[in-house]
Amino acid sequence: MRWSQTFIPTLKESPSDAEIISHKLLLRAGLVRKLTGGLYTFLPMGLRVLRKIEQIIREELNRAGGIEVLMPALQPPEIWQQSGRYETARDVLFKVKDSAQREWVLGPTHEEVITHLAAAEINSYRQMPKNFYQIQTKFRDEIRPRFGLMRAKEFIMKDAYSFDATDEGAMASYRRMYDAYTRIFARCGLKAFPVEADTGVIGGNYSHEFMVPAETGENDVVYCETSGYAANIEKATSRGPLLALPAASTGSVPEKFPTPGVVTIEALTADPYGVEASRQIKTLVYVADSQVILVLLRGDDQLNESKLMARTGAVQVRPATPEECVSTLGARPGSLGAVSGVPAKVTVLVDEALKGSVGMVTGANEDGFHFRHVEVERDIRVTRWADFRTVRVGELSVSAGQPLKIRRAIEVGHVFKLGTKYSEKMNATFLAEDGQRHPCVMGCYGIGVTRTLQAVIEQCHDDFGISWPVSVAPYQVCITPLSIMPGSLPITTAEKLYAELSAAGIEVLLDDRDERPGVKFKDSELVGFPLRVNLGEKSLAKGEIEIKPRNEPMFSVPIDQAAARVIDWVRQQSATLAG
RNA sequence: CGGGACGUAGCUCAGCCCGGUAGAGCACUUGCUUUGGGAGCAAGACGUCGCAGGUUCAAAUCCUGUCGUCCCGACCA
Numbered sequence: 001m002r003w004s005q006t007f008i009p010t011l012k013e014s015p016s017d018a019e020i021i022s023h024k025l026l027l028r029a030g031l032v033r034k035l036t037g038g039l040y041t042f043l044p045m046g047l048r049v050l051r052k053i054e055q056i057i058r059e060e061l062n063r064a065g066g067i068e069v070l071m072p073a074l075q076p077p078e079i080w081q082q083s084g085r086y087e088t089a090r091d092v093l094f095k096v097k098d099s100a101q102r103e104w105v106l107g108p109t110h111e112e113v114i115t116h117l118a119a120a121e122i123n124s125y126r127q128m129p130k131n132f133y134q135i136q137t138k139f140r141d142e143i144r145p146r147f148g149l150m151r152a153k154e155f156i157m158k159d160a161y162s163f164d165a166t167d168e169g170a171m172a173s174y175r176r177m178y179d180a181y182t183r184i185f186a187r188c189g190l191k192a193f194p195v196e197a198d199t200g201v202i203g204g205n206y207s208h209e210f211m212v213p214a215e216t217g218e219n220d221v222v223y224c225e226t227s228g229y230a231a232n233i234e235k236a237t238s239r240g241p242l243l244a245l246p247a248a249s250t251g252s253v254p255e256k257f258p259t260p261g262v263v264t265i266e267a268l269t270a271d272p273y274g275v276e277a278s279r280q281i282k283t284l285v286y287v288a289d290s291q292v293i294l295v296l297l298r299g300d301d302q303l304n305e306s307k308l309m310a311r312t313g314a315v316q317v318r319p320a321t322p323e324e325c326v327s328t329l330g331a332r333p334g335s336l337g338a339v340s341g342v343p344a345k346v347t348v349l350v351d352e353a354l355k356g357s358v359g360m361v362t363g364a365n366e367d368g369f370h371f372r373h374v375e376v377e378r379d380i381r382v383t384r385w386a387d388f389r390t391v392r393v394g395e396l397s398v399s400a401g402q403p404l405k406i407r408r409a410i411e412v413g414h415v416f417k418l419g420t421k422y423s424e425k426m427n428a429t430f431l432a433e434d435g436q437r438h439p440c441v442m443g444c445y446g447i448g449v450t451r452t453l454q455a456v457i458e459q460c461h462d463d464f465g466i467s468w469p470v471s472v473a474p475y476q477v478c479i480t481p482l483s484i485m486p487g488s489l490p491i492t493t494a495e496k497l498y499a500e501l502s503a504a505g506i507e508v509l510l511d512d513r514d515e516r517p518g519v520k521f522k523d524s525e526l527v528g529f530p531l532r533v534n535l536g537e538k539s540l541a542k543g544e545i546e547i548k549p550r551n552e553p554m555f556s557v558p559i560d561q562a563a564a565r566v567i568d569w570v571r572q573q574s575a576t577l578a579g
Numbered sequence: 580c581g582g583g584a585c586g587u588a589g590c591u592c593a594g595c596c597c598g599g600u601a602g603a604g605c606a607c608u609u610g611c612u613u614u615g616g617g618a619g620c621a622a623g624a625c626g627u628c629g630c631a632g633g634u635u636c637a638a639a640u641c642c643u644g645u646c647g648u649c650c651c652g653a654c655c656a
Contacts, residue, residue, distance in 0.1 A: 016590090019649075108656065109656065143654055482615060516614060517614075518615075521616050546615095
């Protein structure tokens with residue numbers, strides 16, 4: 001391809017609505033253009049990268065036994081009602097009406113469609129395992145699209161769904177996909193690593209997210225370098241808070257004392273009270289699926305809502321309003337406690353960090369008063385103990401007892417053992433060897449294709465622009481003649497090299513624009529081609545061609561060896577990425 | 580949905596406080612010069628100042644509303 005024939009609108013300056021580096025580079029390198037918030041047009045260079053990532057995904061999934069299908073993006077709401085997600089996924093569902101005022105759903109994912117298919121078509125254990133996948137545009141009614149392709153209203157996703165006759169079979173399918181994902185991201189040149197993920201209301205222990213470390217990511221990953229433990233902070237556990245609780249009881253009974261105007265943990269730590277946050281009990285009132293519950297944490301801990309949902313099985317949780325607090329406990333937030341005045345029907349969930357705690361301070365359910373000398377196990381009616389707190393950096397890992405670290409990351413993939421949640425609801429059953437009907441055991445597996453593209457940029461760039469791994473680069477080589485005067489040595493040599501490389505199957509872009517060398521150099525570095533070949537009068541006169549890998553120093557080779565050296569370089573880089 | 584900021588040329592932005600002929604740089608067109616790291620000179624084209632009302636002799640500028648964008652938060656199947 002010739003530069004003048006394609007369309008690469010590069011920009012010197014970043015549009016002001018781009019915040020993070022990968023978003024700026026997407027625009028500056030002419031890969032995409034914004035139509036409106038969360039909706040982007042892929043231009044030729046961006047589309048080529050996208051297709052390459054898709055191709056890597058296809059190859060690896062096919063190798064892992066996946067079979068490609070294509071499901072409708074437009075879906076009837078009935079199947080969403082059947083699975084129950086018409087309600088639970090309400091906030092992200094795009095709905096449209098046709099001319100007859102009939103409602104349709106634009107699919108954010110396809111569990112319902114594929115399970116509907118399986119229900120009709122899979123009747124025997126002999127038809128399994130099956131693993132269907134597709135690469136398709138998804139729609140999600142994001143409240144706040146941001147960061148370019150990272151979080152968009154419309155995005156391309158690879159989604160796969162496995163069907164097995166047995167739990168062991170489902171685990172094997174899961175493992176195959178986990179391994180395939182590892183290879184896919186490695187081939188894309190991405191340093192992505194799997195972390196344990198929250199399984200939400202479905203439960204179970206089999207969910208991993210593939211994370212790309214990046215400060216601009218929207219996830220916090222907790223990890224231990226010694227044991228290799230890594231988990232999404234929604235799921236992560238530790239050996240508990242670092243600060244130990246006081247060992248000795250400070251009094252035999254809870255004692256009420258006045259705390260006028262004190263409504264925060266922090267205010268109680270100040271004079272004249274001087275109660276450290278770790279000696280306070282934080283009493284949170286939540287509404288879990290319309291049920292009012294209390295959650296008690298140590299004052300210096302934060303509630304982890306994902307854990308709350310996982311432990312209670314609630315589909316939706318939210319903090320209670322001040323009015324709901326008053327009607328339940330008789331006091332406003334800031335003076336709440338569970339020592340007295342808790343209605344018998346209200347569930348009291350207590351974080352395990354409070355186990356054995358004595359000499360604690362908590363609200364008295366009376367505005368302006370707190371209790372001191374509280375012993376949780378003695379003075380509070382505990383419905384259930386569990387882990388509800390958010391892990392903090394430096395706490396010790398459960399397995400190795402070493403300090404945990406936390407870092408930001410971009411989620412690019414997710415593997416999830418679903419079990420029979422959807423197959424039961426949508427009646428996807430089969431006849432097993434034992435002559436009985438069983439629900440299929442399912443797994444689902446997603447890769448954000450457009451997000452992966454941007455994650456590569458986020459990870460592979462420098463001050464000059466993008467630096468594509470050769471496996472996903474829009475073109476592997478950019479030939480840059482410094483003069484395009486017809487008949488001049490640079491352009492004739494360039495044409496010859498272009499023909500040789502193309503014949504060898506190398507993807508080459510020939511920068512045939514009538515631009516000054518500086519412009520061509522800057523543009524090729526901005527767009528990020530892995531290898532550039534400079535053809536200038538001076539070096540050609542010496543019988544040499546300059547080869548400039550994007551990330552390595554330039555070197556010169558004799559003209560007649562140039563094609564072979566370029567081909568070698570590209571093949572070597574490709575081989576490295578292919579593992 | 581709450582809090583904040585911003586909408587002026589294709590892009591980045593100034594002008595707005597204090598109302599009076601709509602600006603700069605980059606990009607674009609033409610010519611000349613230049614030709615190994617985002618060139619120089621000259622000429623040129625490009626705008627209902629987001630939109631709608633209002634105040635005023637007069638509104639990019641002041642007021643009200645509205646739409647859009649971005650940031651923080653809430654949300655994230």
